[in-house]
Amino acid sequence: MEYLQIYRKMLLIRRFEQRVAELHRAGQVPGFTHLYWGQEAIATGVCHWLTEDDYVVSTHRGHGHCLAKGAEAGRMLAEIMGREDGYCRGRGGSMHVADFSCGMLGANGIVGGSLPISTGAALACKLAGDGKITVAFFGDGAVEEGVFHETLNLASLWSLPLLFVCENNQWSISVPVGRRQAGGGPVALAEAHGISACEVDGNDAVAVVEAAGEMVKGVRQGKPGLLNCQTIRWGGHHSAQPTRAYRTEEDCASAEAACPVARLGKRLVAEGEATEEQLAAIEAEVDRAIDAAQRFAQSSPLPRAETVTDYVYYEGRSD
Numbered sequence: 001m002e003y004l005q006i007y008r009k010m011l012l013i014r015r016f017e018q019r020v021a022e023l024h025r026a027g028q029v030p031g032f033t034h035l036y037w038g039q040e041a042i043a044t045g046v047c048h049w050l051t052e053d054d055y056v057v058s059t060h061r062g063h064g065h066c067l068a069k070g071a072e073a074g075r076m077l078a079e080i081m082g083r084e085d086g087y088c089r090g091r092g093g094s095m096h097v098a099d100f101s102c103g104m105l106g107a108n109g110i111v112g113g114s115l116p117i118s119t120g121a122a123l124a125c126k127l128a129g130d131g132k133i134t135v136a137f138f139g140d141g142a143v144e145e146g147v148f149h150e151t152l153n154l155a156s157l158w159s160l161p162l163l164f165v166c167e168n169n170q171w172s173i174s175v176p177v178g179r180r181q182a183g184g185g186p187v188a189l190a191e192a193h194g195i196s197a198c199e200v201d202g203n204d205a206v207a208v209v210e211a212a213g214e215m216v217k218g219v220r221q222g223k224p225g226l227l228n229c230q231t232i233r234w235g236g237h238h239s240a241q242p243t244r245a246y247r248t249e250e251d252c253a254s255a256e257a258a259c260p261v262a263r264l265g266k267r268l269v270a271e272g273e274a275t276e277e278q279l280a281a282i283e284a285e286v287d288r289a290i291d292a293a294q295r296f297a298q299s300s301p302l303p304r305a306e307t308v309t310d311y312v313y314y315e316g317r318s319d
């Protein structure tokens with residue numbers, strides 16, 4: 001049943017992020033990771049409508065987008081842990097996971113970086129007439145950048161098959177959205193550029209699936225759209241950032257109380273779409289998948305030091 005699949009995918013993302021946090025604390029993940037927990041309904045609900053050939057372009061908080069688009073948990077975890085069997089042979093890490101084979105064009109360390117890349121991808125698809133669409137995920141922090149307006153303008157002018165998805169989690173590092181943005185937010189800005197837009201509760205998987213389905217229909221007919229998903233970031237900006245200096249305990253607790261995974265599970269049981277036993281079986285199966293992903297990642301070697309300059313320069317195509 002469709003919503004059970006969606007529940008499974010959301011839970012996979014949640015468990016994946018919990019494992020990344022554990023491994024980070026244990027010193028097995030180099031650098032920082034920006035966790036996607038609490039936002040699972042957005043990537044899953046939007047990617048539900050995409051084919052393997054469609055494209056997504058992601059952000060610094062991108063693990064959920066990769067998994068929702070069909071990337072393998074083992075190769076993702078290997079990448080995040082800097083191992084040879086990761087998607088980018090461990091050279092990219094958490095913020096640069098890409099898997100072109102499933103249409104995942106890359107996570108991105110540049111805030112707003114997904115916007116011009118997705119515009120280029122959508123333009124290429126339109127020129128090729130291949131029927132593919134592109135989704136640009138971005139955070140509310142990208143909305144204050146000039147590139148947001150530039151890409152909305154081009155997408156509208158050229159009728160690009162492009163869906164903008166704002167993950168409005170209320171924070172840009174330590175600054176809340178109300179202290180950064182004037183005007184009516186992403187929906188009003190999109191409409192000002194002639195792009196149809198709507199707002200949705202990003203913690204409600206059913207609402208995201210329904211709104212994204214409508215938007216994707218329009219995008220496939222060459223009408224770009226924008227979905228503004230209201231959510232709230234769990235915890236710190238990245239896995240090692242304490243929040244006490246700028247967030248109250250109640251604020252963090254309210255974010256976790258709005259958990260999209262628990263909310264969908266409860267709804268499925270209340271509506272008779274699933275039993276508690278079915279959800280528990282899914283949980284056990286997901287836990288096994290995450291254990292297997294960790295075994296795969298940990299058994300993969302770290303790249304050898306003498307290969308540090310490999311893949312830095314483009315060596316041309318052989319075809």
Ligand SMILES: Cc1ncc(C[n+]2csc(CCOP(=O)(O)OP(=O)(O)O)c2C)c(N)n1
Nearest residue numbers: 061109110111139140141142169171172173
């Ligand atoms: C162009 C650019 N400016 C600033 C930064 C530093 N930076 C990294 S993440 C971040 C906050 C982004 O907030 P948002 O887009 O809302 O995403 P969130 O972290 O909330 O998911 C900032 C300012 C950056 N990486 N790139």
